[in-house]
Amino acid sequence: MTQHCVRCAAPATIVMSFLYGERTIWLEDLTKPVIPGAGYAMCEDHAGRLTPPVGWTLVDRRRPVRPLFASLEVA
Numbered sequence: 001m002t003q004h005c006v007r008c009a010a011p012a013t014i015v016m017s018f019l020y021g022e023r024t025i026w027l028e029d030l031t032k033p034v035i036p037g038a039g040y041a042m043c044e045d046h047a048g049r050l051t052p053p054v055g056w057t058l059v060d061r062r063r064p065v066r067p068l069f070a071s072l073e074v075a
């Protein structure tokens with residue numbers, strides 16, 4: 001099952017979820033279907049451009065090794 005970004009029609013690879021009470025936003029790899037209301041599917045592009053509101057904390061739990069960008073850093 002392919003999930004699509006909530007901002008555009010691109011295939012989603014990231015899940016964004018948040019807890020309003022804790023003012024925390026999490027970004028995680030999309031490994032299972034997103035539960036409606038519990039998270040938002042996003043493409044790499046939109047997840048990367050996400051900026052938390054003032055006073056909020058963004059926790060990036062995505063895999064640290066991202067081959068696409070690692071090769072660019074080497075070059």
Ligand SMILES: [Zn+2]
Pocket residue numbers: 005006007008009010042043044045046
């Ligand atoms: Zn998108």
